[in-house]
Amino acid sequence: xxxxxxxxxxxxxxxxxxxxxxxxxxxxxxxxxxxxxxxxxxxxxxxxxxxxxxxxxxxxxxxxxxxxxxxxxxxxxxxxxxxxxxxxxxxxxxxxxxxxxxxxxxxxxxxxxxxxxxxxxxxxxxxxxxxxxxxxxxxxxxxxxxxxxxxxxxxxxxxxxxxxxxxxxxxxxxxxxxxxxxxxxxxxxxxxxxxxxxx
Amino acid sequence: xxxxxxxxxxxxxxxxxxxxxxxxxxxxxxxxxxxxxxxxxxxxxxxxxxxxxxxxxxxxxxxxxxxxxxxxxxxxxxxxxxxxxxxxxxxxxxxxxxxxxxxxxxxxxxxxxxxxxxxxxxxxxxxxxxxxxxxxxxxxxxxxxxxxxxxxxxxxxxxxxxxxxxx
Amino acid sequence: xxxxxxxxxxxxxxxxxxxxxxxxxxxxxxxxxxxxxxxxxxxxxxxxxxxxxxxxxxxxxxxxxxxxxxxxxxxxxxxxxxxxxxxxxxxxxxxxxxxxxxxxxxxxxxxxxxxxxxxxxxxxxxxxxxxxxxxxxxxxxxxxxxxxxxxxx
Numbered sequence: 001x002x003x004x005x006x007x008x009x010x011x012x013x014x015x016x017x018x019x020x021x022x023x024x025x026x027x028x029x030x031x032x033x034x035x036x037x038x039x040x041x042x043x044x045x046x047x048x049x050x051x052x053x054x055x056x057x058x059x060x061x062x063x064x065x066x067x068x069x070x071x072x073x074x075x076x077x078x079x080x081x082x083x084x085x086x087x088x089x090x091x092x093x094x095x096x097x098x099x100x101x102x103x104x105x106x107x108x109x110x111x112x113x114x115x116x117x118x119x120x121x122x123x124x125x126x127x128x129x130x131x132x133x134x135x136x137x138x139x140x141x142x143x144x145x146x147x148x149x150x151x152x153x154x155x156x157x158x159x160x161x162x163x164x165x166x167x168x169x170x171x172x173x174x175x176x177x178x179x180x181x182x183x184x185x186x187x188x189x190x191x192x193x194x195x196x197x198x199x
Numbered sequence: 200x201x202x203x204x205x206x207x208x209x210x211x212x213x214x215x216x217x218x219x220x221x222x223x224x225x226x227x228x229x230x231x232x233x234x235x236x237x238x239x240x241x242x243x244x245x246x247x248x249x250x251x252x253x254x255x256x257x258x259x260x261x262x263x264x265x266x267x268x269x270x271x272x273x274x275x276x277x278x279x280x281x282x283x284x285x286x287x288x289x290x291x292x293x294x295x296x297x298x299x300x301x302x303x304x305x306x307x308x309x310x311x312x313x314x315x316x317x318x319x320x321x322x323x324x325x326x327x328x329x330x331x332x333x334x335x336x337x338x339x340x341x342x343x344x345x346x347x348x349x350x351x352x353x354x355x356x357x358x359x360x361x362x363x364x365x366x
Numbered sequence: 367x368x369x370x371x372x373x374x375x376x377x378x379x380x381x382x383x384x385x386x387x388x389x390x391x392x393x394x395x396x397x398x399x400x401x402x403x404x405x406x407x408x409x410x411x412x413x414x415x416x417x418x419x420x421x422x423x424x425x426x427x428x429x430x431x432x433x434x435x436x437x438x439x440x441x442x443x444x445x446x447x448x449x450x451x452x453x454x455x456x457x458x459x460x461x462x463x464x465x466x467x468x469x470x471x472x473x474x475x476x477x478x479x480x481x482x483x484x485x486x487x488x489x490x491x492x493x494x495x496x497x498x499x500x501x502x503x504x505x506x507x508x509x510x511x512x513x514x515x516x517x518x519x
Binding site: 341342 | 429430431432433434464477479486487489491492494496498499500501502503
Binding site for chain 2: 143
């Protein structure tokens, strides 16, 4: 049996083929978008294994729901929404299981970010892309789940405040506070890392 | 120092979330308020440095391995694709063998007995059991696979020595 | 290659294949899975037997047992262990029977029921994360024993 070469096909063509049951077309879609989906899961979960598992679960769900995809958005965008929802469910489970630290409760109630001095040094100045990515990675890992989620949904997923509020199940005011805290904390962390590394 | 609400409004200005009139007022204020301008610069720089962050992130598994797990899971969930080969349940096999009405009656009785024993509908799984009297069923929604072995415990499980060690 | 040399080449080829297969086996890393085995007594009785301080199973487990008919599920004991592809881990079910658990890799496990020193049945199946695999069987007085296997890793 000859297999169709899907490597040159457009995403829309592949999606149509996959909707007809062509698993090789779906596999090609996965190959094209897997890094993006994994990256989103990793940004949210901060754990490689969990991010792999959740991204795979997202693909399985994507396969099951293919009939519901009508092309209103790009296929990659549609898939990232699926993986984000899975990550949010998982994060909520984590939150129920863990004991909140005092620091996290203080972050939640807010206040500290209002008094942080403004960071005047550009955190990207003089850095290679890879080095900056490493620093951002470290800094993201130091945010709480609520702050990181708000940041990821706004900066990476480019959702509006009201969309983030709906997804996170909180008010727009809370989204604004969390986003503000996350940004200010990131700025401070990146500036600290810059100082630590002597650059 | 700026009021906290003003700081949040400044963020909303940066994100394009303010109504037009309010955004215009902030643009005017930024021309004369150095503190606000500095904070805006910091927020903007943070946003810029986050841009493209995820582009460098790569999935740490080969294409084939990653796909093989997804494919296996899809097949396990028996998605409604024509090419899938169905594994017959114990009861489906029995129905095939006992087509006449009398056979159907036997099957019905057996199904009732099984339902009494275990409750749920029998569902095919990939689990293999080397025990001819065993029954398997999978509750997909609950994420549970039950393997009912034919061997009964002689003693009450409840009487097991709690201090019994493993190994 | 002459006719006389052919058998010698064949012998070398076969020997090489054995060598490669042998070294692959020796160097194969053991597959491991961290598992919790929870021995559960399923019953319609409201309380555990007198003198036994068994607690009802956790709500999360209870939800997953909804397919079964009993009213109550008491945890007799639980043990956390690492199942390996190189050795069996024994989980006692009663004084006379136990389960041997072995990891097979790729989220697969092999569970063998040993009764009175003899193998009664073996099940090989998937134990994905966030799912449970439950070997079980009837016990006296219309009760049942279950061993709930759950991944910890």
